[in-house]
Amino acid sequence: MTSNKITFFQRFEKDILSGAKTITLRDDSESHFKAGQGVSVSTYETDRWFCDVMIDSVERIKFDELNLIHAEQENMTLPELKTVITDIYGEIENLWMISFHLVRS
Numbered sequence: 001m002t003s004n005k006i007t008f009f010q011r012f013e014k015d016i017l018s019g020a021k022t023i024t025l026r027d028d029s030e031s032h033f034k035a036g037q038g039v040s041v042s043t044y045e046t047d048r049w050f051c052d053v054m055i056d057s058v059e060r061i062k063f064d065e066l067n068l069i070h071a072e073q074e075n076m077t078l079p080e081l082k083t084v085i086t087d088i089y090g091e092i093e094n095l096w097m098i099s100f101h102l103v104r105s
């Protein structure tokens with residue numbers, strides 16, 4: 001069964017609620033999300049619900065293909081984004097870009 005829930009590190013909550021962050025880059029374990037799916041969003045640290053989002057698209061992307069547009073959609077600089085991803089996943093080539101918009105908070 002596909003999960004209707006995603007977690008984010010607490011430090012990204014404000015950016016999601018303000019609409020400054022509209023994508024997240026995840027590994028294969030979170031590639032099951034589908035466009036049109038409503039998803040409940042909680043903090044990774046304490047599992048506190050803070051909003052619902054609608055998934056707009058899910059696309060494969062390679063780490064080396066990340067560019068300034070992706071960084072802007074994450075509300076980060078490109079070096080910051082690459083560091084965040086490497087800190088979370090280590091050296092990773094294949095990612096999934098999950099685009100979303102806020103539905104309820």
Ligand SMILES: CC(=O)Nc1ccn([C@H]2C[C@H](O)[C@@H](CO)O2)c(=O)n1
Binds near residue numbers: 012023088
């Ligand atoms: C458990 C887990 O992997 N949680 C994650 C993974 C990624 N993010 C954020 C961090 C960046 O903004 C993008 C890129 O990976 O997604 C997260 O908040 N929590």
